Each structure stands twice: as structure tokens, then as C-alpha cells.
Amino acid sequence: MRRSLLAICVLLLAGCATPALRGTGDLGLIIERADGSVLIVESTHRKMLARVEGLGDLSHASVVYSRDERYAYVFGRDGALTKVDMLRHSIAKRVMQSGNSIGGAISQDGRLVAVANYEPGGVKVFAADTLELLADIPASYGDGKYSKVVGLEDTTDNRFAFSLYDAGEIWVADLRDARNPVIEKYRGIGRQPYDALVSMDGRHYIAGLFGEDGLALLDLWRPERGVQRILDNYGRGEQPLPVYKMPHLEGWALSEEHAYLPAIGRHEVLIVDRRNWQEAGRIAVHGQPVFAMARPDGRQLWVNFAHPHNDTVQVIDTVTHKVIATLRPGKAVLHMEFTPRGEQIWLSARDDNRVDIYDTRTLQHLGSLPVRSPSGIFFTARAHRIGL
């Protein structure tokens, strides 16, 4: 009797206790792709704070953040959009917005969250605070068909750019009036755009093409020039290798005068001259690159690879264009994320159920966190970057 009274008192006290004040700038989310859960982590002490469950099919999940870095918007494969409270460690709001989706973006002013859908093909735009549907943009083309939408990115002036996989088109939706989107369409941009990126200044939208060698570039400062082809026929005459995992262009790498892109179907990272978008070289790497990500200062490039070479990560020096390290962190390295100023990199080793943390200067292993089938890692500093 006395014992249970004591227990009740303890519970009451715990209930009343004010949680310690804290910021969110060193927080992040790690996707546990097989369990439909996410971990809230803190990079200052490299620790896990909480697990939030019930997010559905996270087999290809990505995350964007509110401008105050308090809320994460998680885009699931099954069409779910979940708003996670990074401080309360709970789901703040959740909507099933389509049958099948592939990522999304948050607007420059932080008020709109847009989701790219495969089924039915199109983009839906929600109010970031309430997740109320504000605009529905079906990706219709041809005779009433709907294309899968890929490479949805935010850019300046509350615009979103995205690509139509089946139609070979790039669309730019102006959402300054969120309920009445104004859409510019660019047709015939190339076969099967499969992913895209926006440069950090919001100026260039580049879609990778699965159906042919080359990329489609739209200069959003000079849209009247239309879509330009770059790296056209970079593999002319060579048979591309089978692709067991699509390269990801988001989180692309930039340093000084160069941009670095994962080649599709080749064991190469492509170097592009940013002044004229011409090929400036290629770097031979261990396998087919999936992500080629620059450390925030641009000095290093970290590259992971498609199955069956996905136990390996390579580090490239962007001054010499040489591979300076080949690391084997664990089985199936799916994703990498730098801490905001780049002193650490976090790597998901999916099949070893572990996230590994490395010092990017010494390349030493700093520690690991146990995570169930980890895939994407997303730190809150993404809130303040265009095109992520």
C-alpha cells in the first residue's frame, strides 16, 4: 500500500517536472526503414534521444525541417506525410496523402510542404502548420495519363521544381498564391528523368536522365532560355552497367569551380565545370556511386556505392581529384550525413544495424549507434538550405 502511494507520488512529480530547455540545432533524425520508426539523435554527444514509431513504410523516406528546426516532415513510401516534434519526441500530425510517394520539399518561407507522388502521379501541397491540403497538381500529360513525379525540389520565391518520369518534362510551380499554383512546363527534356537537384543558390535545377547519358539543366534565372542538355553522351559508345540502385542527386557536391555528380551505370564520379557546365573530367571509383556528397567546406567528397559494392565508402580530395581513402564501415552503407560544419560524418550501415560516426579530418572511427536497418540520416541544419 505504502509502496504504491510512493509510486504514485513519483509519477506525479515526474509529470510536473519541466523538461530541461534545449535548442534543436544539433538534432537529427535517422530512418529505421524496416520498422517504420525514426530515431531522434543529438550530434554534440553522439547519442540517441528517442525513438518515434508508427510512420508506416519508410523504404524510401526523406525529411525536411521547419524553419525553427522544431518539426521534421517525414515523407514515407506509402503516401504518408508525418510531422514529428523534435522536442516532444512525438508525432504532431500525420496524413495519408496518396498511395505511393517519393519525397518532398519545404518552401522558402517555410509555410508549404510539397510531396511528389507516384500514384496517382502529381504533387500535393500542404500547409506546414496544419497539414491542410492547399493545392493538388496532377502530373497529366499525353491523353489523360499521369506521370510519376521525381526530383521535387524547393527553390526561391516559393517555387518548387520537379520532373515527370514518364513524360520527360520539367515543371516549375510558383506557389506564391498557394491555392492557385502557376505552372511553367518544359517538354522534351530527355528520357526518364529519375532524380534532380537544385544548386545551393536556388538558381539551377538539374535532372538526371536514366534513359540516356546526360542531364537536363534549367537556369531558373534565365528560364526563357529553356532546358539545356549537359554532359551529353558522356559515355558514348560504352555499354552502361546494370544499375542495382539509382544514384541520388540531392545533397550534391560542389567545390570552388566544380560540381561532382554520380555517373549512372558507371564506376565514375563526373566532374563538371560550374562556369559553363562542360565535362571537366571523371574520377574512377570503387563501384557505381549512389551519393557523392561534399563536406560543407567543399574540400572532400564522400561517395557510397550501389549493391553489390555497398560495404565501401571512398573519400576524394577535391583539390587533387584523388581517392584518399577507401573505408569499409559495414554492410550496405545507404546514406551519409555531415554535421553542419562538417567535422563528423554519420554513415548508415543498414545490414549491420548500426550508424557509424567518423572524424572527417583524421578519418578515424569515433563511435557507433545501434539502429535497426538505418537508411537516411537528416540533421536539422537542412532547414536553412535551399534545395534539400
Place this chain on the structure above:
Amino acid sequence: MRRHPLMLLLTAVLSLAAATTQASAEVSTERQRELLHLLRHDCGSCHGMTLKGGLGPTLLPQALAGKPTETLEATVLYGRAGTPMPPWRGLLTEEEVAWLVALLMKGVPDAP
């Protein structure tokens, strides 16, 4: 000698059964576990972890019903030209692909 149609059917059924048994007999329990993992996670990056589809089509039994087994096996082994579906031969044996296709047609037990 002309064989009775029923006989032919029986032979076909028996050899099909034999082939199925053979396929699973040649895929060890350990390897079956690896293949299931590959199916959910690597095939799942295009077809969805629950196999409901993504950039690639759904692989649920109702979607595969009525499609010839040989066509499905050939798609996995040789890929599908003009689409992102890569050939898996070289990474998977014919027996392993037969085992996977049979499993997909039945329904994957651990796909939620």
C-alpha cells in the same frame, strides 16, 4: 505411341512439382533468408519494401496472377530493356530466381 492427354497433363504437373521442389531444395535455408532480405531491401528500393510498388511496379500476388512464371523469371534474370529493371543474373542463380518468383506469386510472408 500417342499419349493420353490426361497422361500429358499429369506428367506436366509432376514435372512442375519436381521443378518447384528442386528449386527450393537447391536454395539453402541460410540463402533463403538472404534472398528475403535482398527482396525487401534491395528490390524494395524500387518496388517498395511492402512490394506495393514505387518507380517499379507492384510485386504483390494479385498483380502477378496470370503472368507466366517463365516471363517473370526472365525479367529478373535478364532485366527489362528500356526500364530501370536490371538483370540479376551473375548475382543470383536461376534456382534462386525461381525460388523468389514462386515466393512472390504466393505472397511474401514478412511483407507487412
